Each structure stands twice: as structure tokens, then as C-alpha cells.
Amino acid sequence: MYQSNTLFADIILPLPISGTFTYIVPKEFFNEAEVGKRVVVQFGRTKLYTGIIKNLYTKNENTYVYKPIMSILDESPVVNEKQFKLWDWIADYYMCTIGEVMNAALPSAFKIASETKIIKNPYFDGNYQLLNDKEFLIAESVEKQKSITIKEITQITGIRKIIPFIKNLIEKGVIITEEEIKEKYHPLKIEYVRLTKLYEDQKLLNKILNLLEKKAEKQWALIISYLEMSKKFSNNEMRWDSSADKLIEFITI
Secondary structure (H helix, E strand, O other), rough: OOOOOEEEEEEEOOOOOOOEEEEEHHHHHHOOOOOOOOOEEEEOEEEEEEEEEEEEOOOOOOOOOEEOOOEEEEOOOOOHHHHHHHHHHHHOOOOOOOOHHHHHHHOHHHHHHHEEEEEEEOOOOOOOOOOOHHHHHHHHHHHHOOEEEEEHHHHHOEEEEEHHHHHHHOOOOOOEEEHHHHHHHOOOOOOOEEHHHHHHHHHHHHHHHHHHHHHHHHHHHHHOOOOOOOEEEOHHOOOOOOOOOOOOOEEEE
């Protein structure tokens, strides 16, 4: 039976399930628990998720056994009340769950879970001196694998409450989530068009312009517009006289 001063928390989890999930706040976390902070909780029999506290309250409850929060990850809230209101509005407007909104809104490094894949940070300098014994054990197990889940790291190291240590290693730049590195290093590509090398030759360009002007007026107008915008040639050089298989090509930069 829970006492009248028992503290409960409604947690948003990154799942496509409506509503929040209620967990009990252990006494050792009373002073740390705060709306907007990330916490680690067990969901189901084996899965661990990072969620966010949306509400805190006390109540008398003796009809259901609630699971406890396993750890609190933040010293200060990472989400404020205005953001919660926005998330609620987005969930209602787009007919999705607040967990799905949270999953889209937060960076991948903020959503550590048992199935999250971890890799060594390619920019880590290899200095393990600032790590404690458990952090070093985790870093060592990650370094031996190309990619490894937190669940697998737990099995290898035997560290039960592992996510706070994972968080510390991410903050120290030792490891990184696989999703995060994909997001971080995804190149921005923009498509452009240019003349193919063959038609950079002015005589050949004049020949094809003459041909298009007689037989394909719209294509001629398009190429003329391109040449004017690119300012590659002066107006008196824009004449054509032959055909070709390929006049322009797409390039990606």
C-alpha cells in the first residue's frame, strides 16, 4: 500500500500509444524529480526508455502496483510548459500521440533506450583518464564493436542501471548514437544544371542553337534563358546550328 505522501509521475514515452504512463518516484529522487526532466523507466518486461516527466502529484493508491523511475538524467528541465502545450496541440491537430511528437521533437541523443545503437565517436581523442571504472568498461565494449545496442552493452558489462553512464559518455564525447551521427553528417545536396562539356565549345553550341530555333522553339527559349541567367556568353554569341544527344546535364553539389 502506498502512503499519502507517495509521489507519482506521468511520463511521456516515445511510443505510438495514447496518453502518458504513470510511475512511482522513489524517495531518493524526491528532491530531483521535476516536470520537464528526462527519466529512465522500464516498459514491459525488459525494455528501457528515456521519457519526460509531464506531471508530478501525490495520491492514495492501493489497487495497482506501479513501477519505479530508475534514474533521473537531467539537472534541470529540458522541456518547458510552453513546449508541452505545443506538443499537445500538434498531437491533437495531426491525430498522433504525444509520444510520437516527442520522438520527432527531441534530438536522438536525448532519447536513449535499450535498443538504441551506440558507436564510438569518430572524433574521440582516445583519452580514457577522465572516465570512472564503469564508464571505461562501457567504452571498451563499444570500441570492440562496429555498432552495439545498450541492451547488449548491459549483457556484456553486467551494469544494470546503465543509461546514466551512457548519457555521461555521450556528454564526454566518447560515444555517439548511430541515429545522431546519421543526422549530424547527412550532407546537404542541391541540384543544378550546366552545359555538358561537349557544348562548352562555342561553335558546337551555336550549331545546336540554330537547329533548335528552327525545329524546337520552346527548347531554344529554355536554353537561351539558361545562358542569359548563367551569363556564360554574351548575347551576340548565342547562335546554333546542329543537333546532339545531350545538351545539359544535372549535377549535385
